[in-house]
Structure formats: C-alpha cells, structure tokens
Amino acid sequence: MPALELVCLLVALLLLVPILVLVTESLAALLPGRRQRQAMPLARPRCAVLIPAHNEESGIGKTVTALLPQLQPGDHLVVVADNCSDQTAEAARTCGATVIERHDVARRGKGFALDFGVRFLEKTPPEVVVLVDADCLLTAGSLDVLAREAHARGSPIQAVYLLDQPPGAGIKDQLSSFAFQFKNLVRPLGLDRLGLPCLLTGTGIALPWPLLQGANLASGNIVEDMQLGIDLAVKGHPPRLCAQALVHGELPAGRRAAVTQRTRWEHGHLRTLLRQVPRLVGAAIRQRRLGLAGLALELSVPPLSMLGLLWAAAFVGSLCLGWYEGPGSRPSFLAPADWPRCWPSLPPGSSSAGSVCRWPRCWLRRSMSCGRSRFTWPLPSAPREPGFERSAISFLHTMDRAERRIVASG
Numbered sequence: 213m214p215a216l217e218l219v220c221l222l223v224a225l226l227l228l229v230p231i232l233v234l235v236t237e238s239l240a241a242l243l244p245g246r247r248q249r250q251a252m253p254l255a256r257p258r259c260a261v262l263i264p265a266h267n268e269e270s271g272i273g274k275t276v277t278a279l280l281p282q283l284q285p286g287d288h289l290v291v292v293a294d295n296c297s298d299q300t301a302e303a304a305r306t307c308g309a310t311v312i313e314r315h316d317v318a319r320r321g322k323g324f325a326l327d328f329g330v331r332f333l334e335k336t337p338p339e340v341v342v343l344v345d346a347d348c349l350l351t352a353g354s355l356d357v358l359a360r361e362a363h364a365r366g367s368p369i370q371a372v373y374l375l376d377q378p379p380g381a382g383i384k385d386q387l388s389s390f391a392f393q394f395k396n397l398v399r400p401l402g403l404d405r406l407g408l409p410c411l412l413t414g415t416g417i418a419l420p421w422p423l424l425q426g427a428n429l430a431s432g433n434i435v436e437d438m439q440l441g442i443d444l445a446v447k448g449h450p451p452r453l454c455a456q457a458l459v460h461g462e463l464p465a466g467r468r469a470a471v472t473q474r475t476r477w478e479h480g481h482l483r484t485l486l487r488q489v490p491r492l493v494g495a496a497i498r499q500r501r502l503g504l505a506g507l508a509l510e511l512s513v514p515p516l517s518m519l520g521l522l523w524a525a526a527f528v529g530s531l532c533l534g535w536y537e538g539p540g541s542r543p544s545f546l547a548p549a550d551w552p553r554c555w556p557s558l559p560p561g562s563s564s565a566g567s568v569c570r571w572p573r574c575w576l577r578r579s580m581s582c583g584r585s586r587f588t589w590p591l592p593s594a595p596r597e598p599g600f601e602r603s604a605i606s607f608l609h610t611m612d613r614a615e616r617r618i619v620a621s622g
Contacts (some may be wrong), residue, residue, distance in 0.1 A: 220533060223526055230513040231523075235509075237402030245455070256356055256617065257363040259338035259418075263309070265346035269298040272346050278309040279344070282355040282487040290332065291346070294325035300346075319430070327430035334425070339363055341424050343437075345415040347461055348373075356456035358418035367449040368423065368441060370398050371416030371457035378463055385463055388474075391516055392463075399510070400453040408506035409450030412441035416459035423449055435480030442488050442507070446495045450503050478515045485511055592620035614615075 261279055265272055272291065279289055293301040293313045301311045314328045322615070326343065333341065340359045344350055354371055361369040375392045379383050400410040414437040419427075433439050441451045464473055480505060489508050496504035 216533065220530065221527075225489055227519075227523055227526055229509070230519055233509050233513050234399070236406075237399045240402035240405045241398045243405040244491050246541065256284060257359055258286045259340040259342055259355070259359040260290060260333055260338040261329055261342045261344055261355070262329045262333070263289070263291045263304075263325065263344050263346050263380060264322050264329065265291055265296070265300050265304070266292055266294045266296050266322075266325070267296050267300060268346035269296075269300045269303050271301055272304050273307050273619040275344065275346055276309045276347060278349045278351075279355065280308055281349070282352065288333070288336070288338065290329055292325045292329040292332075294322075294328070295320060311603050319432075321432050321434070321436070323429050323431045323433060326436070330429065333421075337421050337425070339421055341421060343415065343417040343419070344459065345461065348415045349460045350416060350462065351458045354416070354459065354500075357454060357457045358416070361419055361452075361454050362418035365452065366420055366539050368412060368451040369418040369454045369457075370410055370412055370441075370451050371418075371454055371459045372400075373413045373416050373461065375461045375463045381463070388463055395516075401455060403506065403510060404453040404455070406506070407503075408510075409441075409445055410453045411507070411510060412437040412451050415461070416457060417451075418454075433480070434476055435484055438480070438484050438511075439488075442484070442492065442511070445504060445507055446492070450507065478518065481515055482518075485514065 213351050214227065221279055225297065261283075263272075263275065268275075276289065276291070283289060289309045291304040291309045291311045293311055294306070295315060295317060296313070301313050304311045312329065312332050314325060317323070330341070340362045342350075342355060342358055350371070358369050358371060373396045375389055377389050381389070396413050397451070400413075403410050416436075417437065429440070431439075439610050445451065492508035492511065496502070496508060514522070
C-alpha cells in the first residue's frame with residue numbers, strides 16, 4: 213500500500229473512533245433507564261454547598277436564594293469570594309450565606325478557590341460536599357438527590373448541567389445551547405445507560421467528603437473539574453450521572469464573552485485529551501476495568517466544532533488525493549480531459565450561464581450511455597427502466613431549450 217494511502221487510512225480511522233462514540237452514546241441514550249440497585253438512606257447525610265465566586269455580584273444572590281430552601285439543619289452554604297474587586301462578598305452575606313474571602317493574585321483560578329473552601333470546611337467536615345458555580349441555579353430537590361446518591365455510592369455524582377438561551381437569542385445562541393445539551397445531557401445519559409462513568413462538567417457535583425479532602429484541587433488547570441473526575445476514576449471512584457438532578461446556567465450574552473468561554477473549554481479539553489487519554493487506556497489495561505476504557509473513549513471525542521472541521525478537511529484532502537493519483541482514481545467530472553465535453557466554451561459575448569445548463573445535461577447523457585465506463589460516482593449506472601429514460605429524455609429536452617434561450621438572450 214502506498215505511503216500516502218496508508219496515511220489517509222490512518223486519518224480515516226482516527227476520525228471514525230469519535231464518530232462511532234457519538235453515535236453509540238446517542239443511541240444508548242434512547243434506552244430505558246435502569247432501576248436503582250442501591251436503596252437510599254432514610255436520613256439525608258449532612259452536606260455543605262461550596263460556591264467559588266469571582267466578581268459575581270450581579271448573580272450570586274439568585275444562586276444563594278435558590279439553595280437556601282434546600283438546606284437542612286446541620287448543612288452549610290459557603291461562598292468563596294476569590295480575588296473579587298466588586299461587592300460579591302457583601303451580596304452573598306446579605307442573602308444569608310457564609311462568606312470567606314481569598315486574596316492571592318499570584319494563584320488565580322477556580323481550583324485554588326475550591327481548595328481554600330475545602331480547607332475551611334475541615335473545621336466541621338460534612339459527609340457530602342456539593343459544588344455549584346456562582347452563576348448557576350440548582351433546581352428544587354436536586355440538592356437532596358445529589359447528597360443521597362453520593363453518600364450511597366461513595367463516588368462523585370454529576371447533575372445534568374444545561375445552559376439557557378438569553379432573551380432574543382439568535383441562531384448562534386440556539387446552536388450553542390443545542391450543542392451544550394448534547395454534550396451534557398445526551399452523551400452522559402448514553403454512558404449511564406451502558407453502565408459507564410461520565411466526565412464532570414464543572415457544576416452540580418456532589419462528592420463524599422473523604423474523596424474531596426484528599427483531592428488535588430490547588431492547580432491552575434482551566435478544566436479542573438474534568439481533571440478531578442479522571443483522577444478519582446483512576447483511583448477507583450468513577451463519576452456517575454444523576455439525571456434526576458438539574459442545574460441551570462445561562463449562555464454568555466456578549467459575543468466576546470461567549471468566544472472567550474468557548475475557547476477556554478476547547479483548549480482545556482484538547483490539552484486534557486492529549487495528556488489523559490493514554491493514561492486512562494493504560495490504567496484500564498492494568499486494572500482490567502471497562503469503565504476506564506469507556507471514559508477514555510468519551511474523552512477522545514474532540515469538541516464538535518473541531519470534529520466537523522477535521523471531517524471537512526479530510527473530505528477535501530481525499531478529493532485532492534484523487535486528483536493527484538490520476539484519472540483512474542477519481543470521478544470523471546474531476547478529470548480535466550473531460551471538461552471540454554461537460555463544460556464547453558461558449559461563443560464570444562454569450563452568457564456563461566449557458567454552461568450551467570450544459571454541464572448537468574452532459575452529465576446525465578453520459579451516465580445513461582457509459583455502461584461500465586469509469587464514471588461510477590455519484591451515479592454508478594443508469595437504470596434501464598422506461599420510466600427513468602422518459603424522465604431523463606424530458607429533462608434533456610428542457611435543458612436544451614433553456615440553453616438556447618440563455619444563449620439567444622446573451
């Protein structure tokens with residue numbers, strides 16, 4: 213096999229893996245849910261809600277207000293005001309949250325804020341910690357479900373995280389919301405139906421206290437949630453989806469903010485993909501755990517926008533390869549020798565639109581008469597039924613008349 217064809221085969225296989233993963237997850241999401249095998253405890257475990265916030269003065273009040281009615285005696289609601297230059301801390305205190313402030317401009321990021329909050333909770337450790345972003349709303353009843361699931365399973369539990377469209381959303385916002393729903397609902401749901409773990413998505417995460425206390429949170433990783441889920445999965449505590457819990461966010465209203473957030477997610481995902489997929493594959497082989505292999509396949513899927521661009525580039529590359537390899541390896545409408553017959557030149561002064569009519573007419577005539585010639589795409593061979601031939605002849609006459617009118621009016 214020539215080296216160029218081998219390279220194309222490898223590229224096709226690399227693109228086939230994420231596409232098959234997406235198709236499998238989408239089909240599995242349609243399967244009926246399995247019954248829970250573990251009985252929920254009668255008493256809900258004591259939990260603490262930890263909210264890292266950076267300059268969230270405008271939205272922190274709604275987040276805290278939505279959480280307070282879900283708390284029970286013994287629960288805590290802690291807001292970490294991290295390097296804030298606005299009134300985030302005061303707004304959270306006014307709503308009834310416990311607020312701790314952190315000021316360290318050299319160590320910025322959500323991971324450092326979470327680590328600061330965990331060290332604060334060590335004074336009175338809860339049984340379960342629920343992580344919620346400052347711009348998200350945890351729906352009623354979700355806190356109870358998350359805390360019970362995490363305590364019963366002894367592993368991280370991820371709520372369904374969706375982004376709502378802002379008022380007057382355009383087509384781009386609608387597509388972004390759909391893509392986010394596919395990523396955070398359809399794909400994790402398919403994994404859950406197959407009995408496989410999922411990735412953590414940043415908010416609406418419940419973790420048993422011993423797991424969170426020993427986790428390495430203080431890092432500048434821009435996708436610290438994804439990294440946390442992978443680390444815990446390798447240690448034997450894979451994250452699982454809880455479809456009964458729901459957390460809502462909102463798409464960034466400004467175009468610049470949306471591009472910044474999307475770029476942050478995509479770059480962090482690609483960096484984690486390159487570094488962690490080999491690690492997960494190796495751990496799956498050593499520990500003989502199918503769940504780690506499934507998590508590696510899930511992580512191997514690049515962002516959908518990039519996957520689409522890669523597919524388009526591979527398609528264009530295949531056409532260029534057919535051109536490079538010669539006439540026998542490409543459809544004849546790409547062969548320069550066939551252009552004079554399919555796209556002949558017109559008399560001087562005539563309209564070039566006549567060639568638009570002449571090309572499909574010539575294509576159809578050749579497809580009806582070539583038989584076993586090398587013209588095999590996109591129509592392998594013309595059917596010989598009378599009905600098809602009558603329709604084709606009628607089409608050819610119509611194209612002839614249209615060409616004559618265009619040339620005459622040229």
